[in-house]
Amino acid sequence: MMIKQSLSLLLALYLVMLWHPGNSKGDEPGQRESSTSYWAEAGIVQRVVISKSRKELLYQENGQAMLSCPVAVSKKRERKKRRGDGCTPEGRFTVAGRYRNALLLDYPDTSTAFEALSAREITRAQSRAIEEAHRLHLLPPQDTPLGSYLSLRPGDTRQSTRGDIRLADKDFTWLASRLREGATIEILP
Secondary structure, three states, rough: HHHHHHHHHHHHHHHHHHOOOOOOOOOOOOOOOOOOOOOHHHHOOOOEEEEOOOOOOOOEOOOOEEEEEEEEOOEEEEOOOOOOEEOOEEEEEEEEEEEEEEEEOOOHHHHHHHHHHOOOOOHHHHHHHHHHHHHHOOOOOOOOOOOOOOOEOOOOOOEEEEOOOEOOHHHHHHHHHHHHOOOOEEEEE
16 A cells, blocks of 8 residues: 555656646746746845735835736635635745746645645645645646646736736736746735
8 A cells, every 4th residue: 555655656746747837938848947047146035925805916026016016816715725616826835937928836835735635635645746846846736626727827907817817918028037936926815
């Protein structure tokens, strides 16, 4: 039984690494651009705070506000619990990578996985795979009942989303040009 669980975990980690997001040029998943950038090398601390209730994004560098803009989030105000519930997750996430025209966040997080495991909504192997992906700073498994591919992306901010965060094209372009992998994204109620 233990060997079967270990093999399942290794397979899940392999699949996560295989399908880890590519770069902004639209390359295939798994081809990552370097996470070092001018911003990281210059010691600039980046932080994004998104308020679901105010539908607003605040971007800071070293504590100084650099951008404040409207965003679209889900209509539903409750916390995301499962795939397809139409809710935008809440919590602290990091930019896990870029894929095509989106910044992918490291959802599901470990606290969501722990709650789901306690409620028996995911298996112990799925919970371990999520924890291991976070430990290794990889995109967590995206095939669990918790939902997948939380992202910041460009689009119409006047209409609600099914869970993602949408910014106006010009705001997304500006933010995506500055934001690096590993930057903190905090999504508040």
